[in-house]
Amino acid sequence: MEFLRDVISIVSQPWHWAVSGAVIAGIMFLLLWFGERFGVSRSFETLCSIAGAGRKVSYFNFDWRRYNWLLTFIGGSVAGGFIAVYLLPADEPVRIAQATVEALQKIGVKTPETKAEGLGFLPGELFNFASLATLKGLILMVGGGFLIGFGSRWAGGCTSGHGISGLANLQLPSLVAVIGFFIGGLLMTHLLLPLILKL
Amino acid sequence: MKLLKFFAVGILFGLVMTKSEAISWFRIQEMFHFDSFHMFGIIGSAVVFGAIGIYLLKKKGVRSMMGKPLQLDPKKMEIKRLLLGGTVFGLGWAMTGACPGPLYVLLGQGAGVILVVIASAIFGAYMYGVFKARLPH
Numbered sequence: 146m147e148f149l150r151d152v153i154s155i156v157s158q159p160w161h162w163a164v165s166g167a168v169i170a171g172i173m174f175l176l177l178w179f180g181e182r183f184g185v186s187r188s189f190e191t192l193c194s195i196a197g198a199g200r201k202v203s204y205f206n207f208d209w210r211r212y213n214w215l216l217t218f219i220g221g222s223v224a225g226g227f228i229a230v231y232l233l234p235a236d237e238p239v240r241i242a243q244a245t246v247e248a249l250q251k252i253g254v255k256t257p258e259t260k261a262e263g264l265g266f267l268p269g270e271l272f273n274f275a276s277l278a279t280l281k282g283l284i285l286m287v288g289g290g291f292l293i294g295f296g297s298r299w300a301g302g303c304t305s306g307h308g309i310s311g312l313a314n315l316q317l318p319s320l321v322a323v324i325g326f327f328i329g330g331l332l333m334t335h336l337l338l339p340l341i342l343k344l
Numbered sequence: 345m346k347l348l349k350f351f352a353v354g355i356l357f358g359l360v361m362t363k364s365e366a367i368s369w370f371r372i373q374e375m376f377h378f379d380s381f382h383m384f385g386i387i388g389s390a391v392v393f394g395a396i397g398i399y400l401l402k403k404k405g406v407r408s409m410m411g412k413p414l415q416l417d418p419k420k421m422e423i424k425r426l427l428l429g430g431t432v433f434g435l436g437w438a439m440t441g442a443c444p445g446p447l448y449v450l451l452g453q454g455a456g457v458i459l460v461v462i463a464s465a466i467f468g469a470y471m472y473g474v475f476k477a478r479l480p481h
Contacts, residue, residue, distance in 0.1 A: 178414075193469055244377065294469040
């Protein structure tokens, strides 16, 4: 029992980046062995297809049952998120570099220091239902979500499909996509986000 | 039963995304500020471990559990779609602090408002389908 308690307490705390990377690679191998390919953003077009978008737009006219596995995987990741936070809670909120804390403070975002202030996963004052009624909240949540869906399908993959699967398979096109991810990310972080948060 | 294994791997994905803190909006900000090696370490080590593994799998000619070739088809070099689509995706990534996988994981953590972000992403994918023929690829 002592041993089990030790394991639970180790697993509950933040994992080292190398352990995390190894587990992510392991997930990719398992999906390959199961006969599929690691890539989450395809779920968006699958859900469009389920909603009947294929009747209007031929892009969505495919048999979505082919991606039953992906929807099941996503169900699992929702459950995994629940387990990680409620059954295996960490002692402290996410600790990020002091330089980032200060940079965020300048644009009006507070980084939680205690668990009472938040887990450090989402900035609570920006991501909540009431914030949807503000211009910046609407832009961040609805606009941001829209760009993720539109961009990932345009690029033909997201962080998992291009960033992990593609790069691990030494695909040059995936490297180009990842360069694009960073162009967009840097542009948003350093130029646009400070403006949006002023709204 | 055939789908159960995907559910199990999904749980592991939710765990690693949470415990690696890759789902943290703050961690993504830190990454785009180049203030910590953490996120680069996660993605970099996953790619290195993945590349070594895929090299070995290819060399040994390993097949899937159904006896079929592994799904490792090359991606097409379509510069415009990769760069433009990638940039659009990157903008959204830095806004929400989450890419598609983490969005679902955050939902499981009880962040109900993420449903709005996911719905917007699905609508974004729909609009891509609508305008696909008119976009550079």
